[in-house]
Structure formats: C-alpha cells, structure tokens
Amino acid sequence: RGYRGSPGQGRGYSPGRGRGCRSGESGDSGSEPGTPRRGAFGGPGARQGPRQEMLQYLPRFPTENLNVQEVEHRARADSQFVNRPNFAKKFTSTMTLVSNHFLLKLSESETIVYHYDVTVRAVPRDVQIADERNNDYLEQLAQRLDADERDGNRRLKRLTRAQNRKVILQLVQQESKRDKLFWSFSNNRRITPVYDGMKNMFTVSQLNEIGVQRETKVHRVVHVADDESPNGEGIFLVTIQVTGSEEEDSECEVNLGEISNYYQGDTDVFPIHAVTALNIILRYGPSLNRIAIGPNSLYAINAPRISLDFGKEFAFGHYQSVRPIANGMSIVIDRTASAFVQNFEGDSLISYIKTLLSKMVREGQGVTSQDVINLMNPQNPHRDYIGKELRKIHIYTTHFGYKRVYKNFYAISTRPADNLWFDIELDEGGRKQITVQQYFKDRYKRDLQYPQFPCLNFGNERRDIYIPLELCFLVRDQHVRGKLDKEQNSKMIRETAGTPFDRFLEIQKSATEIRNESANYLREFDIDIDLQPVRTVGKILRPPMLTYGNRQVDPPAGKWNMDNLKLFRxxxxxxxxxxxxxxxxxxxxxxxxxxxxxxxxxxxxxxxxxxxxxxxxxxxxxxxxxxxxxxxxxxxxxxxxxxxxxxxxxxxxxxxxxxxxxxxxxxxxxxxxxxxxxxxxxxxxxLGGVNQLLSNPPPVLKKKGVMILGADVTHSAPADTIEKFFVSTVGSRYEASIAALCGSFDDKYFNYYTSVRVQKKERDEMIDRLGDMFEDIVKFYYKENNQLPQSLIFYRDGVSEGQFEIVLREEFNKLKNKFDEISQRLKQSFRPKVTFIIVQKRHHTRLRPQHPEQGQGKMQNIKAGTLVDTSIIHPRDWDYFLASHEGIQGTSRPTHYYVLKDENQFSSDELYHLTYYLCHTYAKATRSISIPSPVQYAHLAAFRARHHIIASDRVQQRGQQQPRDETPEQREQRFVTLVENLNARISVPASLRQKMYFC
CATH class of the missing domain: 3.40.50.2300 (Response regulator)
Known part of the structure; x- marks a missing residue:
C-alpha cells in the first residue's frame, strides 16, 4: 500500500490519479562515476569500482501512480528495462554544464521518523459537539460523519491543503505543552511535525497516546479563525493514527539512514518511504506562505504580478522535488510561471466582468454599466463569453454573515434583481411572489446599489439559486483554469523568456529560500541542502549532412536556409x-x-x-x-x-x-x-515530394527492413471544443483523447504513413488500438516493399514517468500480439526486433553552460546537439538527455529519452546519432527540432483529427443527445458507439495518409 493522498485522487505524497510516489530526473554532482569522493551524507562515498558496475547500485526511482508494494518488488528484482550498453564515445567536443539539482546532506547516523495518517473534517454547522475531550465520543462522531457522507446523507466541506495546514498548525500549537500530543518525553521537548496538507504527517519522535500502536486513533477538536464559517470560527475534527497495517509492521517507522545504506551497497531495496518523507520535509516550510499549484509548484502570495490584460496576470514561482542521483539524494528546483485571475479592489466581481468586457468593446470606447445590464439579453454575443469565463472561477458571497464559496456558476439571469420574481413560503402559511431585490432586503438587510443589474444563478437546470451580482465577489489568488487566449499566451511567453543565466539566478534564489524557510524542519530531521548546483558534462554531437536536389548542406548550429537550394525531389x-x-x-x-x-x-x-x-x-x-x-x-x-x-x-x-x-x-x-x-x-x-535526405544515414538506417515509428496521445483541455462535446453529449466522466501513429515505409525515412484513432481518455494514457493502427501501417509498408519490416524503432511520446511499466506491459505486448496475427494472415513469419523509446519533454531538468560565452545564440543556451549520458541520467537504465535544437526563446529544455526495450541491441552511439539525425528531417523547417520528426508528425496528425471532429455535424449539434434516466451501462455503450462514429469521421483517404497531409 502506498502513502495516502488526497481523497478520491492518489495515495502518494503528492495527490495523483493513481497510487504511490512520484518520480523525477536523476543526476550527480558532476563527478565521473567511480571517482572517489566524500558521500553526500557526510559519510564515506559510494562503493567504488569500474564505471559500469556502479550503475547497478541504484534502481529506477519509482514514480507516482505506483503503490509502494509494487515499487519494493521491482527494486528487489532485476530491471525489466534496458541496462545502458556503454557511454557515448563519438562526439566533437565536451563542455561543463550546470544543472538545477542540489545535493541533500543527510545525517551520518540512522534517523528514524514516524509516519502518521491524518484526517481533517470540517464539522457541519448543525452538529453540536457534546464533549471535545472524550476520545471515544469523538471516535463515534467521526464514524457517524463519515457514514453520513458515504451514504449520501451529508456532504462534508472539501478542505484545501492550505486550510488543512492552518488547522494542523493550530493543533500543534495547542498540543505542544508537556503531557500533550506533540511532546516527546524521551527528548523532553516539543515535537515539530511536517505535514503534506492532506494525509501524511512525519515526526522524529512518537506521538503521545499513539506511539506506534496501529489500533489507536487520537481525535482532537480544533477551533480556527475562518472567514468561511459562521461567527468567523471554524470547528474541525482531526484524527491521527499510525499508517500501515499489522501485515506491514515497519511502514510507520521510516529509517532515513536506509538511503545511506543503500548507496553504500548494504541493501538492494530502494528506500521509497524515506524519499517520500524527504519530499514532505523539504516542501512543508515553503508551502506555509505560498500558493500551491499542483503537487510541486509554489508561488509566493506577495509575488509581483505581471498583467496579461483582460482580467488575467501571471507570477513567477518555483518547482521542487526530491530526486535520487548518483552520489546521493538531490532536490531539483526550477523557475515556473503560472497565470492567475486578476485581483480587484474589494474583490469586485463587477470590476472583473467589466475588464472582460473591455476586450469585446470597440477601441476607444469604455465599458459602462449599460454593458453589464445588456448581458441579460440572450441575443447579446458577449453573454456566452462572460458566462464561460465565470464558470472558470470561484465566487464567494458574504450575505450569510460569513464567506461562502461557490465553485459551480450556472447562468446569468435574463432579468434584473428588481424584476426577477420567485415564490417564497410565508411563516404564517401560504406563498407569495417577491423580487430578488426585496428578498435580500427583507432577509439579509441588504439594500442593492445596482438593482438593475442581473443576478447570477448558482443552481442548475432543475433549481435556481439567484444572487444579485453586486453581492458576488471574486475569490483572490485564483489559478487560471483552462486556456489563455492567443494574445495572453503570447505575451506570457515573451515575458517569461529570459536567458538560462537569468533563470539559474532565480533558481539559486529559490534554493536559498527553500533552505531558509525549511530551517526549523531541516534541523528537526537533521538534513541540509548543498547550495552549490550539481555540474555535469555535455557531449556535442556532430550534425548530419543533408542532401538537397543540387548540393549537400552541413547545417551548423542546428539551422540552415534555402538560399540557392533545390528540393531533393x-x-x-x-x-x-x-x-x-x-x-x-x-x-x-x-x-x-x-x-x-x-x-x-x-x-x-x-x-x-x-x-x-x-x-x-x-x-x-x-x-x-x-x-x-x-x-x-x-x-x-x-x-x-x-x-x-x-x-x-x-x-x-x-x-x-x-x-x-x-x-x-x-x-x-x-x-x-x-x-x-x-x-x-x-x-x-x-504532393509526395521529398525536401531533403540524410547524406550519410547512421548505420541503423543502412540496415535492411528498418521501420521508424512515432506515436503520441493528445488530451483535451477542460475548455477545449472536443472536451465540451463529450461532456455535453455523454457526461463529465467520459473524456476523449486522440492517438496517432506514423511509420516510415521506404529507405529514405522522409515520408511517413499515418493512422489515427479517437479513444476514451484513460488514466494510464495508453493507446487502446495500437495493434490495429500498427497493422494499418504494416499493410502499406508491405504493399510498397513487397516485404515486411525486420526492425522497428518506436519513439513514444505522451507518457508520464509513472507509466513506463504499463506502456511496456500494454503497448509492447499489443505489438507482439499483432505480429502473430499478421504472420497468420500473410502466412509468413513476422518477428521484427523492437527498440521502444519513451520521449519526454515535460520534465524540470534544466542545463546551462558554465560560462555565458560558451552558450549558443542570443539566449546563450546550451548548443544544439548537446548530449548528457553520464551524470543526470538513471544510474542503471538506459536514458539520456539530448538538446537537438537551438534554443531561440528562453531556456532550452533538453528532451529526455528512456529506452524500455532494445531487441536490436544498438550501441549508445548508434541510438544517440539516430535520434539526433531524425531531428533534422522535419519537412516543414530548415532547422533541427527538439524531438524526432516522426513523433512531431504524430502530434500534428492527432491535432488535425481534432479539426476533423470540429467540422463534424455531431459537434455542431452537441448538447441534445443525452437521454434522461440512462443507466451507466447504456451511457458506456453510447460512448463506445460515439467513438466509433467519430473514428469514421476522422478517417482520411489512403492517398493522403502516405503524404503527410497534416504538415
């Protein structure tokens, strides 16, 4: 069982869609593997030996969506992925690079920490607590509240991480005196816990009344100042118990010293519990005064905001996560930027609406109150736009005497508050009609200043809940949900595009802030952060020569132009x-x-x-x-x-x-x-022409019967047209994704045949119909070559770190099964050797040259062709970082490649150069791109399929297909039918599928 995450999400130290703990990049301090050095824990360095042998000591760092039992089982077993065959030997030069990893210094002695499970419940207003100190009574109350919610009789308030932390801080303050919960008798001092804001708490001493007894639960009532509760005070019931079960008798005791033992070779089991504890310890301090977006990104509340116009702004923050690297544990820190809804004086929602409307009015004309009034007109073209924007935000009211937050806005009224009538029951019996304006005056003593303004409806299609617009307010510091518009997105990209050296200055500042703000907790757990960033070595690969119709081109620095060049064909x-x-x-x-x-x-x-x-x-x-x-x-x-x-x-x-x-x-x-x-x-x-070819293809492509494949899965955003279609047609549980597969069919490796499918968006991001899509491409290959491919090199994009094993188990096996089907159908053996490579762009490893003059271009980025395969890579599996493109704007993000299978038994140099060369064959550009061309083609093909769906009549007529009283089984079947219909609608003639129609 993994550590518990947020309710309904994951069970890891960060809330996820699955179970377990999250992974990340790895790296080291720049020392060559096998070089004697002092260990990162203050003790001796790792066991020394031949460079390749050292790669066997540290297993893959397990990732989120995997439970701890699976992780430990894998850690004991041999890697099912590919061990690195060797290191790159063919490169033109090297240069020292600075990474954004910082080593952690752990205690030389064994440090035992204790893991507790925490539940925070907001006590409903109608529940009276008779005895706040009676643990048995509080246990019964907790069980009753949980049962009521489980049975649908009551819905408890969902608390944010920040609210939970506030409650636990108050609890620690009231329970830190002698004889209280957070007092250590063995050390005669208070206990300072760390808490992830959801379920996980770690301490260096056993908590009083609990210790490590699994059957014991301690309940405490906590009163906290809370503007979302009546009388300004919230009442919360906190339950703390030991994690684990009797069968997992060691889970509650976590030995941080096991990390040091592991690096010294004393154990073969990677201490995943200890890594989880480190992540929470290092994140707790910075999270207390920052806005958290996702599990790893934090933004200072008072950070300067930069306007993006029309009600949006953005702020800089930082990303942090603990990662294992060759010489010890590290924390990777990156600069991030996120868009927020603009804050207004008095949290005025009217001001926000007027700001949104300013985008719609003609230039030179200001927004007036009449523009707000006009929103009640159903024919007003701005009404839908404002309604969509209001559905993306959280709104609060105060007329109840406390702040009440609404997360589900339904519609703008078509009548003003002084002319919007509804029925109310009279105390003396009977009913009468009353306007919204009069109701709020009688019931809440609120005289409306703008009775002619519309109301907001927070109900649904069955029940209206109207609140006057002027009594609605904008929740502060909201992260933007959905997409920015094109102008806002472009402005944000421009404003955030600094040089790598600017970025790393901010990263260094963040590292110092994390260390300072975590000082009390680092001291409690005997941990420190080395503020010197890890350095590594970049190897510069030689770019390929390209053949055009009239001459060859040697593309320097990953770019060239078409001056005096004719296309190859x-x-x-x-x-x-x-x-x-x-x-x-x-x-x-x-x-x-x-x-x-x-x-x-x-x-x-x-x-x-x-x-x-x-x-x-x-x-x-x-x-x-x-x-x-x-x-x-x-x-x-x-x-x-x-x-x-x-x-x-x-x-x-x-x-x-x-x-x-x-x-x-x-x-x-x-x-x-x-x-x-x-x-x-x-x-x-x-039109089927060929723009350029590789003059001297790598040895891999000179072999007979090689097919290059690129695959991607794209998902819809909440505000996306396709996503809205599925939500309105089938329901919010049914999200769709589009999978695309591109495969080469000749020995030029310029043109690719394409297969695309719509599928249900699954949690594990797999390609459901991969076998069928692959068969489409193999059929065309066979038609063109009168033979089947003998080797497959499969680049797979769109896979998160926690899905590697699932991809290997599901997609790789689907390919293998399809081999058998094709063999039977063609009555000939089809057993191609497969090399399966994951392509990752969404990671937070960043690199810069050691000195600005070593950088490339105006931004002084690392050079195109920079390979890292010796330091910030996995110690055992075969992965590598490659910056195949010139960084034009901002800091280059090298692509991370992870080899899951290699039946072709390539050398490192063969695969590195193949990958780099394929980044130079992109048909639409005269520069190398950041990922291999077939992967980018798959992305374009999937995106084109979205346009085919948009053009579909079904999308234009959406919203009328959901039958009432439909069973879950019927809805599921309707979704399957819908997907099949859409797959027919996105079908493209074979004559286009061989000509990369999506370019």
Missing part, C-alpha cells in the same frame, strides 16, 4: 486551384510570387487553373464543380477554426485533395522569401 504543382476568402485584391500577385518560388526550389509549377473569390466554405463544392478535379487546393482566409476545419474535411477527407491554408496575418508579411519558401516546403511534402 520536387513535385508537380500544375493542375491546382486557389480560393480567396478575404477578397484581397493582390492575391493573384501573391500567387505569382509563390509559383516563382516553387520553380526556383525545383517544383514543376504553373499558375492555378482557376482562382475563386468566395464568401464562405459553403460555396466551395459548387465552385469546384465548374472545373476539372484539382490535384491541390490553396486558400487564403482570416483566422477562423470553423472554416479551416470545414475546408480540411471537404477537400481532404471527402475528396482526397491535399490542401494548404494561409492565414491573412501571415499573408500580409508574405513578401519575405522565407515565408514563401516555408509554404513550398509544406506544399511539396503534401
């Missing part, structure tokens, strides 16, 4: 049509420049056979009937997702015609040859 652009949805009069002049550029770059190109000027997408079918079916369609439009999706659906899906869209803002800048060249790169690819 130009396609034919002769029987094509153009459509102008903007009525811009210079469109034909632009088309002439585009054709000239196409000819210059090696295409056979002429002007379009017909250029149409149309008003909307509905006119396209009739227009195309007037000409012979074109082989390509190019169109110009203003930004409009609906038109874009409709054109892609009609031209591509229904008629098999490849297309290229140009948005008007880009068109206005299209005098630049670079923009024209980029368009030709995409057009040539969609």
């Amino acid at each position: 130009g396609a034919s652009l002769t029987t094509w049509a153009a459509i102008n949805f903007t009525r811009d009069t210079k469109f034909n002049e632009f088309l002439k420049r585009l054709v000239d550029m196409a000819i210059t770059m090696g295409l056979q190109a002429t002007m379009p056979i017909q250029t149409f000027t149309l008003r909307n997408g509905n006119e396209v079918p009739n227009a195309l009937k007037t000409i012979e079916k074109p082989t390509f369609i190019f169109w110009l439009q203003f930004p409009d997702d609906r038109l874009y999706a409709k054109m892609k659906q009609f031209c591509g899906q229904q008629n098999g015609i490849p297309t290229q869209c140009l948005l008007f803002p880009t068109y206005k800048r299209a005098t630049s040859p670079q923009i024209l060249a980029n368009l030709i790169l995409k057009i040539n690819t969609k």
